Amino acid sequence: MNIAILFGGSSFEHEISIVSAITVKKVLKKANLSFIFVDSNREFYLIDAKNMKSNYFSDGAYKKAKKLVLKKGAFCTIGMMGLKEQSLGTILNLIHGRDGEDGKIASLLEFNGLSYISPRVDASVLSYNKLYTKLYAESIGVKVVPYSVLNSNDSRDIEIEYPVIIKPVRLGSSIGVSIVKSQDELDYALDVAFEFDNQVLIEPFIEGVLEYNQAGCKTSKFELSIVEEPNKEEFLDFEKKYLDFSRDGDVEDATISSELKLSIQESFKKVYGTLFEGAIIRCDFFVVDGEVLLNEINPIPGSMANYLFEDFESMVERLVEHLPKESDIKIDYSYINSIQSAKGGKRQ
Amino acid sequence: MNIAILFGGSSFEHEISIVSAITVKKVLKKANLSFIFVDSNREFYLIDAKNMKSNYFSDGAYKKAKKLVLKKGAFCTIGMMGLKEQSLGTILNLIHGRDGEDGKIASLLEFNGLSYISPRVDASVLSYNKLYTKLYAESIGVKVVPYSVLNSNDSRDIEIEYPVIIKPVRLGSSIGVSIVKSQDELDYALDVAFEFDNQVLIEPFIEGVLEYNQAGCKTSKFELSIVEEPNKEEFLDFEKKYLDFSRDGDVEDATISSELKLSIQESFKKVYGTLFEGAIIRCDFFVVDGEVLLNEINPIPGSMANYLFEDFESMVERLVEHLPKESDIKIDYSYINSIQSAKGGKRQ
Numbered sequence: 242m243n244i245a246i247l248f249g250g251s252s253f254e255h256e257i258s259i260v261s262a263i264t265v266k267k268v269l270k271k272a273n274l275s276f277i278f279v280d281s282n283r284e285f286y287l288i289d290a291k292n293m294k295s296n297y298f299s300d301g302a303y304k305k306a307k308k309l310v311l312k313k314g315a316f317c318t319i320g321m322m323g324l325k326e327q328s329l330g331t332i333l334n335l336i337h338g339r340d341g342e343d344g345k346i347a348s349l350l351e352f353n354g355l356s357y358i359s360p361r362v363d364a365s366v367l368s369y370n371k372l373y374t375k376l377y378a379e380s381i382g383v384k385v386v387p388y389s390v391l392n393s394n395d396s397r398d399i400e401i402e403y404p405v406i407i408k409p410v411r412l413g414s415s416i417g418v419s420i421v422k423s424q425d426e427l428d429y430a431l432d433v434a435f436e437f438d439n440q441v442l443i444e445p446f447i448e449g450v451l452e453y454n455q456a457g458c459k460t461s462k463f464e465l466s467i468v469e470e471p472n473k474e475e476f477l478d479f480e481k482k483y484l485d486f487s488r489d490g491d492v493e494d495a496t497i498s499s500e501l502k503l504s505i506q507e508s509f510k511k512v513y514g515t516l517f518e519g520a521i522i523r524c525d526f527f528v529v530d531g532e533v534l535l536n537e538i539n540p541i542p543g544s545m546a547n548y549l550f551e552d553f554e555s556m557v558e559r560l561v562e563h564l565p566k567e568s569d570i571k572i573d574y575s576y577i578n579s580i581q582s583a584k585g586g587k588r589q
Numbered sequence: 590m591n592i593a594i595l596f597g598g599s600s601f602e603h604e605i606s607i608v609s610a611i612t613v614k615k616v617l618k619k620a621n622l623s624f625i626f627v628d629s630n631r632e633f634y635l636i637d638a639k640n641m642k643s644n645y646f647s648d649g650a651y652k653k654a655k656k657l658v659l660k661k662g663a664f665c666t667i668g669m670m671g672l673k674e675q676s677l678g679t680i681l682n683l684i685h686g687r688d689g690e691d692g693k694i695a696s697l698l699e700f701n702g703l704s705y706i707s708p709r710v711d712a713s714v715l716s717y718n719k720l721y722t723k724l725y726a727e728s729i730g731v732k733v734v735p736y737s738v739l740n741s742n743d744s745r746d747i748e749i750e751y752p753v754i755i756k757p758v759r760l761g762s763s764i765g766v767s768i769v770k771s772q773d774e775l776d777y778a779l780d781v782a783f784e785f786d787n788q789v790l791i792e793p794f795i796e797g798v799l800e801y802n803q804a805g806c807k808t809s810k811f812e813l814s815i816v817e818e819p820n821k822e823e824f825l826d827f828e829k830k831y832l833d834f835s836r837d838g839d840v841e842d843a844t845i846s847s848e849l850k851l852s853i854q855e856s857f858k859k860v861y862g863t864l865f866e867g868a869i870i871r872c873d874f875f876v877v878d879g880e881v882l883l884n885e886i887n888p889i890p891g892s893m894a895n896y897l898f899e900d901f902e903s904m905v906e907r908l909v910e911h912l913p914k915e916s917d918i919k920i921d922y923s924y925i926n927s928i929q930s931a932k933g934g935k936r937q
Contacts, residue, residue: 255920281920283661283700296929299922310660310672313631319671324658339918340700344710348696352631352688362692366714367721373711376724380738390728439863515787570687572629574647576604581644 242272242558243330245316247346249279249298252338253416253437257543259298261335264488264544266293269554275329277316278303279336285309285316287327313353331561334359334541338412342540343369356564358557360520360540367516368538371442372410378535383511385535386444386527393439397431404446407431409438420446447529452536453495455509456523456546460559463513466549468505470495471525488548501528508533518565521545521557590620590906591678593664595694597627597646600686601764605891607646609683612836612892614641617902623677625664626651627684633657633664635675661701679909682707682889686760690888691717704912706905708868708888715864716886719790720758726883731859733883734792734875741787745779752794755779757786768794795877800884801843803857804871804894808907811861814897816853818843819873836896849876856881866913869893869905 248262249255266274276288278298286306288297297303309316310324317324332355334346344365350357360368367373375385390410391399407430409417417437419430434441456466469492495502509524512535523542527534539546547553596610597603614622624636626646634654636645645651657664658672665672680703682694692713698705708716715721723733738758739747755778757765765785767778782789804814817840843850857872860883871890875882887894895901 251918251920253918255918256922256924259925281918283702295925299925299929310658312658321669321671323667323669323671344692344714345696345700348693348710349700352693352697354631362696362710363714363718363721366692366711370711372728373715373721373724376728377721380720380724570599570601570603570629572599572603574604577607577643577647581647 242561243275243328244269244272244333244557244561245275245277245329245331246333246335247277247279247341248335249281250336250338250340250346251279251281251283252336252340253412254336254338255281256295256299258335258337258341259295261337261544263293263295265333265335265547266290268544268547269557271554272557273330275327277309277329277332278306279340280304283340285311287316287318311349311353311355315353315355330356331564332357332359333545333557335545337541337543343411351567356561358519358521358560358564360517360522361565364516364520365540368522368540370410371408371537372440374535374538375442377516378512381511381514383508383535384532386529388442388444391431391441391443393435397428399443401427401443402445404448406444406446407434408442408444409434410440410442411438447527451528453497453505453526453528454523454546454549455505455526456521456542456549457509457513458521458556458560459513459518460556460563463510464550464556464559465506465509466523466546467492467494467551468497468502469549470497488544492548501531501533504533508535512538519560521560523549590909591623591676592617592620592681592905592909593623593625593677593679594681594683595625595627595689596683597629598684598686598688598694599627599629599631600684600688601760602684602686603629604643604647606683606685606689607643609685609892611641611643613681613683613895614638616892616895617905619902620905621678623675625657625677625680626654627688628652631688633659635664635666659697659701659703663701663703678704679912680705680707681893681905683893685889685891691759699915704909706867706869706908706912708865708870709913712864712868713888716870716888718758719756719885720788722883722886723790725864726860729859729862731856731883732880736790736792739779739789739791741783745776747791749775749791750793752796754792754794755782756790756792757782758788758790759786795875799876801845801853801874801876802871802894802897803853803874804869804890804897805857805861806869806904806908807861807866808904808911811858812898812904812907813854813857814871814894815840815842815899816845816850817897818845836892840896849879849881852881856883860886867908869908871897 246262248258278286278288286303287309288306307318315326317326340346344362347359347362347365367377378385404422407419417434421427421430454469512524523539523546525536527536594610596606626634626636634651635657636654655666663674665674692710695707695710695713715725726733752770755767765782769775769778802817860872871887871894873884875884
């Protein structure tokens with residue numbers, strides 16, 4: 242299996258993506274791996290496996306690596322004789338946050354006809370924006386945590402039952418997120434959130450809520466991970482979340498009833514649907530009064546949530562064989578030809 | 590004003606886009622224009638103004654034009670000495686349907702830092718998919734035509750009050766759309782629609798419904814076109830729709846009450862919001878029992894709906910000065926540096 246890990250990006254999670262890529266490199270033991278780094282300026286670099294260490298990027302040494310450009314069919318190096326196509330295999334989009342999760346990278350790869358593991362452009366847009374995620378989930382009959390929306394130019398004179406959690410509608414890894422326990426903390430929390438986005442979600446903050454993560458993908462059938470009960474401590478701590486992205490160890494299956502497990506799995510499958518085909522995603526669910534509510538979709542989870550799967554590498558191999566393909570559109574110029582022929586073929 | 594018209598694309602509306610581009614070329618009289626053609630294989634070509642005639646494309650003559658590749662900062666020609674950047678100005682995305690309206694072209698331009706007139710990636714995804722358009726409109730308090738959703742693998746044994754209109758959720762220009770008057774026509778209409786998409790919308794078909802189009806954009810303020818009452822005949826006829834894309838003549842303002850006009854304008858502004866900043870769009874509204882309902886958003890209308898504006902070219906000039914800009918994300922490697930320094934600087 243030839244896999245090119247694409248990482249970095251112009252994203253608040255740029256550094257997280259580097260950690261993620263280094264971790265996935267360790268996990269994919271049998272694959273023939275390449276590494277494509279997107280620097281903060283959005284230039285592509287082909288990175289030698291031996292240089293996949295975090296300070297190769299942080300100290301700028303990567304700038305000596307070969308630059309790549311993406312054109313129809315392939316990433317290419319630029320030489321004296323023009324562009325030279327690189328056969329790098331299937332691209333694994335491991336750019337967290339902007340570029341990777343907002344649909345831009347998916348669009349670049351789709352447009353240029355590369356084979357790639359990633360949510361497609363529509364799946365990206367719907368999961369990158371937490372408001373759109375809610376609208377999508379509700380439209381397919383998956384319950385969500387209740388919410389209200391506030392725009393940066395809306396009045397802040399609002400009725401809220403505290404505590405609440407404030408989230409910018411975009412961005413991951415808890416950036417700009419605050420728990421607000423009383424009215425006098427609200428303004429500051431909104432200021433912080435509006436630093437990152439012009440629209441925020443306000444949700445009830447449920448102390449000690451039961452939270453479960455389910456990852457998976459669809460190959461010839463659904464392939465689901467164990468259900469994880471995440472460590473609550475890391476909920477809002479960016480540094481701890483960060484460390485989470487380098488996980489490659491074992492996790493225990495949550496000790497929950499088989500009914501609840503089934504209900505979580507069914508909710509995951511509904512969310513994944515056909516929309517997320519081609520991607521390995523993680524859904525974070527809350528359980529409130531026995532009901533499974535979708536909290537968030539992680540369309541590109543840290544280190545691809547590899548630690549939740551029994552045999553991650555084999556699953557990736559199967560996924561590579563089951564990636565969605567765009568339909569062909571045949572363009573035969575029948576309309577223009579018929580107009581031309583009616584006009585006697587004079588060029589116009 | 591330097592404008593590069595981007596047209597063609599791997600789209601069912603490829604030929605329409607050529608017609609649109611030729612029309613906009615005529616309309617933008619003062620601008621310094623360039624032309625970038627995306628052929629059916631998604632290769633970019635720089636087209637001479639004198640070759641902007643429909644059969645230059647239909648007979649394949651365009652293949653002798655200079656190929657372009659898109660890289661960070663610019664479209665480039667490929668020469669013996671590497672890539673040569675072309676200064677083409679602001680890109681006007683005039684690719685209808687797939688590629689242009691589904692977010693891919695917006696992503697390519699945004700990622701590479703080009704200035705461009707087009708719906709951005711999220712606006713594209715929400716307007717390209719008619720179901721997502723409904724969800725978005727409802728979320729901002731804009732009423733829509735009632736609908737139900739059917740997936741290709743759902744049972745067709747459904748209760749419907751006829752007549753209905755069946756639409757694939759994606760695609761424009763009435764492709765795959767049917768009016769169904771009775772149960773025995775349903776199966777065929779669904780077969781046709783599912784040829785183009787795996788999800789369809791079913792809406793009541795309202796004979797002789799009042800229909801009004803409003804186009805516009807946001808510069809320093811909203812700039813709205815006249816309200817057009819479209820010719821009903823062209824509703825479902827692909828060839829007539831086609832001709833519509835070459836319009837550059839005058840249209841009359843609809844003869845409606847000032848209250849209704851205001852109501853249409855307000856609905857347009859709500860839909861446009863901040864989501865469509867950077868784009869010139871056209872919204873198609875129905876008026877039923879005095880209520881304004883959003884029917885569809887045309888994120889890249891035929892020939893940019895130029896014929897609905899009093900001074901289209903001046904408006905484009907102002908829009909070029911008011912295009913949204915991505916926020917800067919500073920990447921300082923503070924996390925990796927702090928980890929490295931804790932480890933004594935050993936590379937890992």
